[in-house]
Structure formats: C-alpha cells, structure tokens
Amino acid sequence: xxxPTTMRRSPKQLRSQQRVDDILDAAARLFREVGYEAATTNxxxxxxxxxxxxxxxxxxxxxSILKALAQxxxxxxxxxxxxxxxxxxxxxxxxxxxxxxxxxxxxxxxAAHVAFRLLFLSAEQTQTxxxxxxxxQRVDDLLAARFPLLRPERRRQAASAxxxxxxxxxxxxxxxxxxxxxxxxxxIITALxxxxxxxxxxxxxxxxxxxx
Amino acid sequence: xxxPTTMRRSPKQLRSQQRVDDILDAAARLFREVGYEAATTNxxxxxxxxxxxxxxxxxxxxxSILKALAQxxxxxxxxxxxxxxxxxxxxxxxxxxxxxxxxxxxxxxxAAHVAFRLLFLSAEQTQTxxxxxxxxQRVDDLLAARFPLLRPERRRQAASAxxxxxxxxxxxxxxxxxxxxxxxxxxIITALxxxxxxxxxxxxxxxxxxxx
Amino acid sequence: xxxPTTMRRSPKQLRSQQRVDDILDAAARLFREVGYEAATTNxxxxxxxxxxxxxxxxxxxxxSILKALAQxxxxxxxxxxxxxxxxxxxxxxxxxxxxxxxxxxxxxxxAAHVAFRLLFLSAEQTQTxxxxxxxxQRVDDLLAARFPLLRPERRRQAASAxxxxxxxxxxxxxxxxxxxxxxxxxxIITALxxxxxxxxxxxxxxxxxxxx
Amino acid sequence: xxxPTTMRRSPKQLRSQQRVDDILDAAARLFREVGYEAATTNxxxxxxxxxxxxxxxxxxxxxSILKALAQxxxxxxxxxxxxxxxxxxxxxxxxxxxxxxxxxxxxxxxAAHVAFRLLFLSAEQTQTxxxxxxxxQRVDDLLAARFPLLRPERRRQAASAxxxxxxxxxxxxxxxxxxxxxxxxxxIITALxxxxxxxxxxxxxxxxxxxx
DNA sequence: AATGAATGAGCTTTCATTCAT
DNA sequence: CATGAATGAAAGCTCATTCAT
Numbered sequence: 001x002x003x004p005t006t007m008r009r010s011p012k013q014l015r016s017q018q019r020v021d022d023i024l025d026a027a028a029r030l031f032r033e034v035g036y037e038a039a040t041t042n043x044x045x046x047x048x049x050x051x052x053x054x055x056x057x058x059x060x061x062x063x064s065i066l067k068a069l070a071q072x073x074x075x076x077x078x079x080x081x082x083x084x085x086x087x088x089x090x091x092x093x094x095x096x097x098x099x100x101x102x103x104x105x106x107x108x109x110x111a112a113h114v115a116f117r118l119l120f121l122s123a124e125q126t127q128t129x130x131x132x133x134x135x136x137q138r139v140d141d142l143l144a145a146r147f148p149l150l151r152p153e154r155r156r157q158a159a160s161a162x163x164x165x166x167x168x169x170x171x172x173x174x175x176x177x178x179x180x181x182x183x184x185x186x187x188i189i190t191a192l193x194x195x196x197x198x199x200x201x202x203x204x205x206x207x208x209x210x211x212x
Numbered sequence: 213x214x215x216p217t218t219m220r221r222s223p224k225q226l227r228s229q230q231r232v233d234d235i236l237d238a239a240a241r242l243f244r245e246v247g248y249e250a251a252t253t254n255x256x257x258x259x260x261x262x263x264x265x266x267x268x269x270x271x272x273x274x275x276s277i278l279k280a281l282a283q284x285x286x287x288x289x290x291x292x293x294x295x296x297x298x299x300x301x302x303x304x305x306x307x308x309x310x311x312x313x314x315x316x317x318x319x320x321x322x323a324a325h326v327a328f329r330l331l332f333l334s335a336e337q338t339q340t341x342x343x344x345x346x347x348x349q350r351v352d353d354l355l356a357a358r359f360p361l362l363r364p365e366r367r368r369q370a371a372s373a374x375x376x377x378x379x380x381x382x383x384x385x386x387x388x389x390x391x392x393x394x395x396x397x398x399x400i401i402t403a404l405x406x407x408x409x410x411x412x413x414x415x416x417x418x419x420x421x422x423x424x
Numbered sequence: 425x426x427x428p429t430t431m432r433r434s435p436k437q438l439r440s441q442q443r444v445d446d447i448l449d450a451a452a453r454l455f456r457e458v459g460y461e462a463a464t465t466n467x468x469x470x471x472x473x474x475x476x477x478x479x480x481x482x483x484x485x486x487x488s489i490l491k492a493l494a495q496x497x498x499x500x501x502x503x504x505x506x507x508x509x510x511x512x513x514x515x516x517x518x519x520x521x522x523x524x525x526x527x528x529x530x531x532x533x534x535a536a537h538v539a540f541r542l543l544f545l546s547a548e549q550t551q552t553x554x555x556x557x558x559x560x561q562r563v564d565d566l567l568a569a570r571f572p573l574l575r576p577e578r579r580r581q582a583a584s585a586x587x588x589x590x591x592x593x594x595x596x597x598x599x600x601x602x603x604x605x606x607x608x609x610x611x612i613i614t615a616l617x618x619x620x621x622x623x624x625x626x627x628x629x630x631x632x633x634x635x636x
Numbered sequence: 637x638x639x640p641t642t643m644r645r646s647p648k649q650l651r652s653q654q655r656v657d658d659i660l661d662a663a664a665r666l667f668r669e670v671g672y673e674a675a676t677t678n679x680x681x682x683x684x685x686x687x688x689x690x691x692x693x694x695x696x697x698x699x700s701i702l703k704a705l706a707q708x709x710x711x712x713x714x715x716x717x718x719x720x721x722x723x724x725x726x727x728x729x730x731x732x733x734x735x736x737x738x739x740x741x742x743x744x745x746x747a748a749h750v751a752f753r754l755l756f757l758s759a760e761q762t763q764t765x766x767x768x769x770x771x772x773q774r775v776d777d778l779l780a781a782r783f784p785l786l787r788p789e790r791r792r793q794a795a796s797a798x799x800x801x802x803x804x805x806x807x808x809x810x811x812x813x814x815x816x817x818x819x820x821x822x823x824i825i826t827a828l829x830x831x832x833x834x835x836x837x838x839x840x841x842x843x844x845x846x847x848x
Numbered sequence: 849a850a851t852g853a854a855t856g857a858g859c860t861t862t863c864a865t866t867c868a869t
Numbered sequence: 870c871a872t873g874a875a876t877g878a879a880a881g882c883t884c885a886t887t888c889a890t
Contacts, residue, residue, distance in 0.1 A: 016874080037249040041860060050225015053876050056861065122334075133389060152369040160390040161381060161399045171371060178347055185375045194410030195403040196872095202402065252884060257852095265851045266888085274885065456887045461673040464863055469873095477866085486864065492704060508688065546758075551676040557813055584814040585823045587804060592804015601769060611797045619827040620835030645853095652853080687856050693884065706881060 005064045008057060020058050022048040027065045028115035029149050036118075043098060067127045071120050074131040081138045082104050087145035094210045095146065095196070100191050107185075113125050113154075120132055136163050143196075151207050165191050213234075217276045217339075220269060227317040232270050234260040236284055239277045241325035248278060248330075279339045282331050290316050293350040299357035306422045307408070309360065309403050315378075331382050348375050355408075361417050370411050377403050444482050446472040449531045449575040451489045452539035460477050460490060460542075464550055489549040494543050497553040504529050511569035511597075518634045519570065519620070523613050527590075531609075544596050560587050573629050582623050641700045642761075645694060656694050660708055663701045663752035663757050672702060672754075703763045706755050715773040723781035730846045731782065731832070732751040735825050739802075743821075772799050776845050779832075785841050794835050805828050829842040 007020075012162075026047035030039035041062050045052040059065045084102040085091055110116050119128050140159035143150060150158070166188055175182030197211045217231075238259035247344035251272050257264040271277045277295060295301055296333050297315040305313075320402045331340050352371035363371070378400055385396030431444075445594050450471035454463035464485050469476040482491050507513055508526040517525075534540050564583035567574060574582070590612055597608030621635045645658075662683035672794035677698050681688040696700045709815045719725055720738040729737075746752050755764050776795035779786060786794070802824055809820030 019252060021366070041859080042858090051876050052860095057874070057876095060861095062860070077857085078870090087274075117409055127388070127389060132387065136390065157391060157395055157399065161403060164380040164384030164391070165377050165403060166380065166871080168376040168384060169377065171379060171383075172372055172376030175341060175344065176343070177889095178348065179376070183369055187369065187376075190410045190414065191373060191377055191403065191407040194406035196406075198402045198406030253886080254852095263851050264853095264885095266849090269850080269888070272886095316874070461798035465865080466863070466873095475872050476864095476874095478870090480673040480865070481870080484865095494747075526758060546767055552812070553811060556811065560814065574784065581815060581819055584808055585827060588808030588815070589827055590648045590802050591802065591807060592800040592802070595803060596800030599765060599768065600771065601765070603800070607793055611793065614834045614838065615797060615801060615831040618832075620697065620830075622830030622833070647854090662873085676879080687855050688882085689857095693853070693855095698881070709858080713886095802872090 004060050005067050006060075007064060007068055008060050016058075019048075019050055019054060020068075022054075023050055023055055023058065023065065024069050026050075027184060028069055028113065031066070031069070031118055032114040040179070041065075063127070063141070068130050071113060072126045073113055073116050073119060074134055076113070077109065080109055081103075081135075085138045085142050087142060090142065091145075095208070096189050096193060096210060098142070099192055100185070103185050108154070117170075121167060132163065136160050146208070147200065149202060150200070154199065154203060158196065161195065162192055165195060180188060210211065216272050218228065218272075219273055219276060219280050220283050228270070229258070231262050231266060232280075234269055235262055235270065235277065236281050238262075239281055240325065241247070241380050243278070243330055244326040259353045276340070281327060282343050285325055285328050285331060285409075286346055288325070289321065289343070289346070292321055293347070297350045297354050299354060303357075306400050307420070308405060308422065310354070311404055312397070315397050315400060329381075329382075329386070333379060333386070345377065351375060358420070359412065359417065362412070362415060366411065366415060371410065373405055374407065377407060428484050429491050430484075431482060431492050432487060435583070443472070443474050443478060444492075447479055447482065447489065448493050449475055450474075451493055452537065454482070454630075455490070455493070455542055456538040460545070465489075477561060487551070490533055491541075494551045495540060497537055497540050497543060498558055500537070501533065501555070504533055505559070509562045509566050512567065514566065515569075519632070520613050520634065521618060523616055527609050540616050541598075543590060545598070556587065560584050563587060566587070570632075571624065571629065574627060576622070578623065578627060582620065584621065589619060643695075643704055644696050645699060652694075655684075655686055655690060656704075659686055659691055659694065659701065660705050662686075664705055664749065667702070667705070667754055668750040674787050677701075696839050699763070702755075705751060706763045706767050709749055709752050709755060712749070713745065713767070713770070716745055717771075721774045721778050723778060726778065727781075732825050732829060732846065733839070734778070735817070735828055736821070739821050739824060753806070757803060757810075760815070762829055768799065772796050775799060783836065783841065786836070787840060788833065792841060794832065797831065799827055801831060 005193060012076075023044060027039065027044045030044055033039075042052055044065065045055045048055070055065075059068065084105045087100070090098045090101075102172055119131065122128065123139060136159050137155075139162050143155050143159055143162075144152075147155070169179070169184055169188045169191060173181055173187075175181040179187060193211060198208060200207055200211065221265060239256045242256055242259060245251075253267060254264055256277065257267045260267070264309065267277075268314055271280065288393060296317045297310070302313075303308045332343065334340060346367075348371050351374050355367050355371055355374075356364075359367070381391070381396055381400045381403060385391040385399075386395055391399060405423060412419055414424065425538045447468060451463065454468055454471060457463075465479060466476055468489065469479045472479070483492065507520070508529045514522045514525075544555065546552060560580075560583050563586050564580055567577075567583055569577050571579070593608055593612045593615060594601070597603040597605055597611075603611060617635060621631060624631055624635065646650075659680060663675065663680045666683060669675075677691060679686055680701065681691045684691070691701075695704065718771055720741045723811070726737075728735045740834050754793045755767065758764065772792075775798050776792055779787075779795055779798075781789050783791070805815070805820055805827065808815060809815040809823075815823060829847060833843060836843055836847065
C-alpha cells in the first residue's frame with residue numbers, strides 16, 4: 001500500500017518544513033562524516049535537535065531519509081541545470097566553456113550540499129538513480145541542441161557515458177596520488193570534448209569548429 | 213605500533229594459508245551478496261567453515277578482511293596487467309586493441325573474483341587505493357612506451373584520468389537506464405581514445421596513425 | 425481520587441455519545457484482529473475516525489477502553505439474559521432447551537460483538553469481572569426459580585461453576601484438534617445437565633423429569 | 637528453513653543447560669508477575685543474571701522463550717500424568733479418587749511452576765497447544781481403559797470436553813466472587829463425573845457402580 | 849594454537865500520552 | 870472543547886570482538 005521508503009507526511013506547516021530541513025541537513029552532515037551505515041538515526045535526530053520520535057513522524061525509516069536527501073538535491077539541482085546546461089542559456093558558447101561553467105556550478109553546489117558527493121558518486125544506490133537520470137537527461141538535451149544530426153539512441157548513450165566520465169574523474173580526483181582538484185576540472189573538459197569528438201567522428205558527423 | 217587494519221600474521225603454514233583463502237573467498241561472496249556492512253564476521257567464518265576465533269587470529273577486525281581482499285586482488289591482477297598492458301606484450305598492437313584486450317581480461321577477472329567490482333568501483337574505500345595505484349602505474353607504463361614524448365607529469369595525470377574514465381563508465385553501465393554491458397565496452401574504448409588524442413593534441417605531440 | 429481506568433466523563437451530548445461508540449467499535453474490531461496489546465490507541469482513533477486527542481478526552485488510557493468495552497457488552501447482554509434466562513421467559517421449558525436457547529443467543533451476540541469472545545474468554549482480565557458477575561447472577565436466578573430447594577450458597581457455587589464450564593468448553597472449542605464448533609454446543613448442554621444433576625443428587629434433592 | 641520460534645541451540649554443556657534453565661525460570665516468574673507482553677527480554681535476562689546476548693544465543697526471539705517454557709512444562713508433566721492418570725496406576729480406583737489425585741498433583745505442579753497456570757489457562761496461544769494435546773491424550777487413554785465400549789470418536793470428544801471443563805473451572809476459581817480454591821476441586825470432580833455419566837447414558841452404555 | 853560461547857553497547861523503531869494551538 | 874504534532878522512554882534484537890577452555 002504505502003511505500004516504506006517514502007516520507008510519511010509531507011510537511012505542510014512552516015515549522016514542520018523547517019524540521020524536515022533540519023533533519024536532512026543533519027543527515028547530510030553525518031552521512032558525509034561517517035557514512036550512511038554508521039550514521040545512526042538517533043545521532044541524526046540529535047544533530048538536528050529534533051526528538052527521535054519527530055524524526056520518525058516524517059520518515060518511516062533510515063533509508064527514507066537518504067532517499068529524501070537525494071530528492072532534495074535533485075530538486076535543487078534543477079535550477080543549476082537550467083542555468084548551466086539548458087540550450088537557451090548555453091547557446092553560442094563553446095562547449096568547453098559550457099562544461100567549465102557546469103563544473104564550476106557543480107563545485108559550488110557540492111560545497112554547499114555536503115552529502116551530494118556521497119550520493120552522486122556512490123556506486124549503485126537505488127536512491128540516487130533518479131538524480132542521475134535527471135542529470136543524464138539534461139546532458140541529452142544539451143547534446144540534442146548542439147548536435148541535431150546525432151541519432152537519439154547514440155545521443156542518449158553518449159549522454160550516459162558523459163555523466164559516467166564526469167563521475168569517474170570526480171571519484172579519482174578525490175583519492176590521493178591521482179589528480180588534484182584543480183587538474184580534475186581541466187581533465188574532465190579534455191575527456192568530454194575528446195569523447196564527444198570521437199563519437200561524432202564515429203557517426204561521420206561534421207565537427208563544430210571548437211572540436212575540429 | 214602495529215596497524216590494526218593489517219593482517220595479524222602472514223600464514224606460513226599451508227593449512228593456515230588455506231584458511232585465509234577460505235575466509236577471503238567467503239568474505240568476497242558475502243560482500244558481493246549483501247554488502248560490506250551487512251556481512252557479519254560470524255557469517256564469513258561460517259561460510260568459510262572456519263571458527264570465528266581462528267578468523268580473528270588472522271584478521272584483527274572486519275576492516276582488515278576487506279583490506280586483505282583488496283590486496284589479494286591487487287596481487288592477482290599483476291599477471292593480468294603483464295599479459296594485457298605491459299609494453300612488451302602490447303608492442304605493435306593498435307591502442308584500441310590493447311584497451312579491448314584489457315577490458316576483456318578485466319571482465320573475466322571480475323567474473324572470477326566476485327567482490328572485485330565492489331572494491332574497485334566503490335567511491336571511497338581507503339582499502340582500494342593501493343590496488344588503484346598499481347593500475348594507474350601500469351597504464352602510466354603503457355603510455356610511456358607508446359608516447360615517449362609525453363611529459364611524465366602530464367602522463368601520470370593522463371594515466372589517472374584514464375583509470376577514472378574506465379571506472380566511471382563501469383559504474384554507469386551497472387546502473388539501470390544508462391549503458392548496457394555490451395555498449396559500455398565500446399564506449400570505454402571510444403572515450404579513452406578520444407581522451408588520449410585530446411591530450412596529445414593539447415601537448416602538441418604527433419598523433420599515431422590510429423588516433424589521427 | 426478518580427479511578428484512572430474509568431471513563432473520564434460520561435458523554436451527555438449526542439455527538440459525544442456517537443464518538444464514544446465509534447471508538448468502542450473500532451477498538452473491538454482491532455482487539456479482535458490483532459489483540460489488545462498490538463492495538464495502538466492511534467490505530468483505534470484512526471479506525472474510529474476520531475482525533476487521538478478526542479479519544480483521550482473520553483478515555484484516560486488504553487486500559488479504560490477495554491474496560492468500557494466490557495461494560496458496554498455487559499449492558500447489551502442484559503436484554504439477552506432477560507430473553508433467554510429469566511424465570512418468566514423460560515418457565516415450563518426443559519432445561520436443555522433453555523441452555524440451547526441461551527447458547528444460540530450467545531452465538532449471535534458473539535458474532536455481532538466481535539471482541540466479546542476475547543473479553544469473556546480471556547483468562548484473567550480485571551475488566552471482565554463485572555460482566556461475568558452479571559452472567560453468574562442470571563444463572564443463579566434461573567437455578568433459584570428451577571430448584572427452590574437448593575441452598576443459596578450451593579446454588580451460587582453451582583452458578584459459578586456452570587459459567588466456568590461454559591467458558592472452558594468455549595475456549596477448548598476454539599482450539600485445533602479438540603471440539604468442533606458444532607459439537608461444542610451439544611457438549612455444553614450435556615456437561616451442564618450432567619453437572620446440575622450431580623449437584624442435585626449430592627444435595628439429595630428430587631430430580632426433575634428431564635434430569636432423571 | 638529454520639523455525640524462528642524454536643530454540644537456537646540445544647545446550648549440550650551442563651553450564652549452558654543451567655543458563656537455559658535460569659532464563660526459563662526468570663521468564664516464568666516475569667510472565668506470571670506482569671504477563672507475557674509486559675515481560676521484556678532484557679528484564680528476563682536481568683532476572684536470570686544472564687547477559688542479554690547470551691539469552692539470544694539460545695532463543696531467537698521472545699516468543700521462543702514462551703514456547704520453550706511450554707515445552708518444559710509439557711515434559712515435566714509427563715511423569716505427573718504417568719503417576720496420576722495412567723491406566724496401570726489408577727486401576728481399580730474409583731474415578732472420583734483418580735480425578736482428585738490428579739487435581740492434587742496439578743495443584744502441586746502449579747505451585748512449583750509459576751507460569752503453568754498462565755500457559756495452561758490462557759486462551760489461544762499456539763505455544764500451549766502441544767501441552768494441551770498431551771493432556772487430552774492422557775485423559776483419552778484413561779477413558780479408553782475405563783470405558784472400553786465407548787466409541788473412539790465420542791471418547792476423544794469427551795476427553796477434550798473434560799479438559800475444557802477443568803480449564804473453565806480453574807479459570808473461574810481464580811477470579812473473585814466465584815469459587816474458592818477449596819470448592820473448585822470438589823466442583824471439578826462433581827462436574828466431570830456428572831459429565832461422563834451423561835455421556836455414558838447418551839451412548840446407552842452401562843454405568844460403573846460409582847457413577848450409578 | 850584453536851575454539852566458539854559469551855558479552856553488552858548500541859541499533860532501529862514504536863506508541864501511550866500530552867499540550868500548545 | 871478539539872486537535873494532532875510532538876515526545877522520549879523503552880522495546881526487541883544484533884554483532885564485532887574477546888578469552889576461558
């Protein structure tokens with residue numbers, strides 16, 4: 001009947017909304033600091049200064065907190081996507097600049113949303129799929145606007161792969177003895193441009209000037 | 213004094229070595245099936261048909277089992293690297309073929325070592341760094357042999373990024389609504405070749421025929 | 425001062441009375457379905473479509489709901505008793521028929537009052553004593569009318585025992601591998617008649633024709 | 637695979653057996669004092685002076701403790717049955733004396749096993765069925781020896797009903813304003829003899845001298 | 849060295865009851 | 870008087886680790 005991984009009650013009142021936000025903030029902090037498994041629901045409630053009973057009025061279980069957090073990030077990223085990836089906002093800009101602008105915004109988002117990295121980069125979390133699907137869709141839209149001749153299936157594949165490349169390089173750059181944070185940005189741009197160029201060549205499509 | 217995440221004593225005796233292997237096999241199976249957190253040390257010992265007390269004579273704690281597993285995989289991958297990435301074994305082959313051979317071998321390795329994917333693809337596991345460092349080094353060696361004019365720092369960066377790209381695409385392809393397993397192999401080749409070409413262009417180095 | 429297991433205020437208003445009835449109906453349903461302990465006050469209020477706060481304005485605690493339910497059943501049984509056990513209504517009927525009629529009525533009552541069985545058959549619930557006392561009294565009255573020579577103390581004892589016999593056979597018949605529901609009715613009649621006959625013989629009193 | 641209401645490990649060692657006994661004793665005491673639901677597993681462990689973890693090594697959950705207690709009582713009653721109900725032990729004795737001896741033994745058993753009453757008298761507990769089935773079987777055996785002409789189906793029915801009668805009268809006698817403990821014993825004998833006589837009459841079987 | 853019973857802190861989650869609105 | 874969000878003590882149970890045998 002009711003999905004045990006969804007929020008119990010969507011908070012209508014301002015006070016309740018504030019509480020849910022507090023809980024999600026605390027959860028984000030703790031997930032970041034000690035990981036999902038080690039973050040206890042009592043600790044989350046404690047950090048959020050919310051009684052444990054109240055936490056369970058909004059969330060039926062721990063997993064639903066993770067899911068709600070992912071949902072919140074997904075929602076909050078929509079504006080970011082509109083600003084940095086939408087065809088209208090990026091029209092005329094060289095691809096490198098678009099990617100750069102997107103990475104810049106993502107870096108800021110990541111800094112402001114402490115568990116985003118965890119959620120975005122952690123392998124196979126059902127909770128993250130929706131978030132990722134949305135990102136892929138935005139990239140797909142961008143590719144569609146940029147390369148109208150690219151077949152939709154190939155485009156979707158390229159969009160998925162592009163997100164995978166970003167993900168992989170972000171993961172790598174977070175680890176010691178690999179890429180520095182500064183390098184990773186440039187490297188992501190290089191890799192994505194190189195990849196997209198290769199796809200276009202494969203598909204025998206014309207290269208735009210900045211990929212030639 | 214003694215690192216609590218390292219194996220307690222390297223088992224000299226044959227029987228001990230067998231036991232350690234049994235434990236690691238059981239751990240790999242369980243980690244794969246239920247994840248690291250949900251795999252209990254008692255369950256690992258049970259699966260391995262080894263008394264829990266014995267398990268704790270070889271491993272000081274649960275984390276050390278994960279670490280040892282990563283170490284075992286690292287060791288076992290050395291042969292794979294020699295066969296598929298070493299300059300001598302790959303001399304004269306087109307890069308695409310080298311990468312294809314490597315991915316093929318990795319696929320087989322992954323199938324034979326059930327927790328490899330978990331360890332290699334996990335976003336941030338301190339236990340995996342050594343394994344990854346080794347992979348990066350092999351790629352670095354390969355690039356050094358292929359592109360002797362590439363500056364060592366740039367090369368190391370490219371090697372790290374290449375591994376990141378592979379990782380990212382492997383992660384993505386494991387998730388629904390993205391890349392199929394079949395597509396991911398081709399896409400990894402496309403992405404890597406595209407990336408390396410871009411690096412060479414950036415560095416104003418000559419392109420080999422198969423990247424032109 | 426005020427008994428915490430009694431209803432807080434007897435609802436004078438019509439709307440209040442309706443609410444109390446709704447609560448008791450919901451409680452009866454839930455007690456029957458999941459048992460007293462597992463039935464939560466919030467679930468009762470929810471089923472009754474009454475705010476939990478209102479529930480606590482009528483009932484100081486969960487136990488008092490059970491008690492009020494028993495009281496309601498006791499009240500509602502009064503009519504049943506008058507119809508099936510009162511000396512006037514049963515005058516001239518053979519005892520077996522009286523018992524049969526009573527059991528029939530009880531069966532219907534039980535079907536219509538879902539938690540009655542739970543309350544009546546529960547081994548030791550302080551809440552049930554009054555209900556049982558009333559039943560015993562009715563049986564006592566019946567015996568008084570039927571057997572005027574039976575000493576009052578012996579009669580009261582026999583009335584208590586008779587109710588115990590009914591109770592015991594009802595409990596047994598609800599359990600697997602014992603008596604079927606059909607058998608239990610006949611068996612109760614057999615047992616009660618046999619018991620009363622034995623009492624009369626013990627007391628050296630004349631047996632009516634149908635017990636001879 | 638493994639029944640979650642059965643003991644986890646049957647204690648082989650003497651020390652373990654002692655622990656299990658301590659747990660069951662403590663559980664019996666607590667069940668008696670506060671009831672099954674209100675008796676917490678931690679309280680049981682505390683009373684038994686056994687760490688909670690050890691309790692859960694033997695019992696997978698709270699219900700299994702109740703079940704094991706019922707099983708222990710069932711086992712311990714076997715000797716009582718042999719002494720008081722077996723055809724050989726009761727041969728030649730008048731039925732009233734047999735019942736009296738049985739009730740006497742049951743009274744002593746009840747006094748020595750504090751939760752027996754709760755388990756035997758509580759309505760519909762799956763945990764009690766086996767215990768009750770055994771009692772019914774013993775009564776059936778006794779009836780078979782005493783009244784060989786009684787049809788087996790009728791006999792089994794009578795055995796079930798007899799146990800029901802005992803149960804009902806025990807329940808009633810535990811409640812205020814009904815039967816005193818002393819009276820209940822006599823009343824049970826009266827009721828059982830009266831019932832069995834009625835059954836024999838119904839079946840048109842000869843009455844033994846003490847039932848005539 | 850080998851064993852596996854023993855340990856108890858700590859986990860997630862529930863629910864009777866209150867009280868500010 | 871009516872409401873239902875809020876509360877937090879306490880429940881059942883797990884499991885990494887130890888240590889007496």
